[in-house]
Amino acid sequence: MEKKLQIISNQIRLKILEIVAAKKIGHIGGTFSCVDLLVSMYYGGCLNYSDNNYPDKFILSKGHACLALYIILNDLGLITKEKLDSYGEDGGLGGQLDIGINGVDWNTGSLGHALGVCAGIAHSSKLLNKNYKAITILGDAECDEGSIWEAILHISDYKLTNLIAIVDRNRLSVTEVIQDNAVFKLLPIALPKLGWFYKEIDGHSFPEIISAVQESKISQKPSFIVANTIKGKGVSYMENELKWHHSVPTNEQLEIAYKELR
């Protein structure tokens, strides 16, 4: 299973590189850091996306990593190859997610919204007496948003258990290394005290990701998983380099990347 997921992840990273190189636009670094999380969602059983009546709702809050999701949705048959090929074209798939795309549950582009939205979705599961989950992948930089903290407190107060937030903790924002920010010192202290299931994991280890999500689901608590990741994961010269937030590789760089990922 683990090996199979790793192969899928590498294939997705290769496809991302191909598309970004061809279209000359995209966010490689922050997409590569969350590929393994997304693969765990869609291929590792973390997300129940195919239930006919009440599937889990998934929000990729860091929507600038949309290309990985487009590739997955295409692979799962939810969007066509033509649709995927429209990435970067006028009127085609864009740099953020849109609910007009089959398989996309929420628009993205503005940060700090998804946790509160998930609170509403989780609250609806109480009213409908159903057990679907609201799952979101947040960027680490967006955890500065006040609305994230408003949501954290509200979710505690209302004991909204059908909710899992996973932070892609790649430690790089657009302009800075976010290693020792107060927000990531506060989260591990505050969340357990506020009744959350809190866990830090290696965000590139499939067994750790999948078991953390399974633990979340049986915890009877709202869950916050900090997945430690590497921006640009999988390509040596991209890893932990700020410039790969939205740079496009040259032909020589591409050759090296292809070799490393194959």
Next chain:
Amino acid sequence: MNISNDENNKDMRDAFFDEIYLSSLNNNNIVVITNDMDIYSLRELKTKRPNQFINVGVAEQNMINIASGLASMGMKVIIYGIAPFVVYRCYEQIKFNICSMNLPVTIVGIGSGLSFAFDGPTHHAIQDISVMNALPEMQILNPSDSDSAKHCSDLVLNSESPFYVRMDKGMHPKIHNSNKYEPFKIIKKFNNNVILSSGTIINNVIDSVKTKDIGIIDIISLKPFPDEIFNIIKDVENVIIIEEHSVTGGLGSIFSDHATILNLKFNIHLIGFENKQILEYGSREWFYNQSGLDVKSLTKRIDRILNAE
């Protein structure tokens, strides 16, 4: 008009929320959310249906996000709070999570215009129509009495659109007596001149033109603007817009935009608040007086327009 002697009249908020309360008892999918504001009609909802009433505390951005998450799962969500805080504080959340997702969330902004005059400029809602009008999916209602407020609740409960309902507080004269929602209403018949007004300021308008040859139309639906009005007023010469809102972006702007698009020519006169900060403290009546919106000032201003012909 004597307000207190009318047994059928009530606080506009209660007229609206009594209906919401009764509907929510029969419909588990109605959820009411507030930023810690008390509404008499909803006190029982808190205890009878705790899952259908959410007090998010003083956290308006989160309130909008929660509402949109609920609405995306088929819930009918009604939000209420003091108007400026549920409009400006969380504007991006409204634009992004309610409007770009086109979800059936109704935002009730309590305290239209200067309803909360003494609480100061942070509590005034005199640019709210302007900013809400900029959101493509948002419909805007501005009831003027308890009757129109009640029918606005029927409309929002039976629609799938985002709504902003601009709600005055307290008792106001009952000027409508209708059995259904109406987007506008002719309050006083007209020949060559007509006043368009909206919200409870219309009571000052009514009192200022009692003996004048000028009509009054009350606009409840500011957006979509009821363009059928243009058929009714097509032969009118002077259109005076009187509103408890900035003249920038309010009813006057909306009317002027529509008239321009339809290539219709009127002498349009805008009466409202100037586009400048109001930083003083005082009563609503004092502000009306300062801004030329009291009955005496309006009488003079309307006379001046009519006599200039």
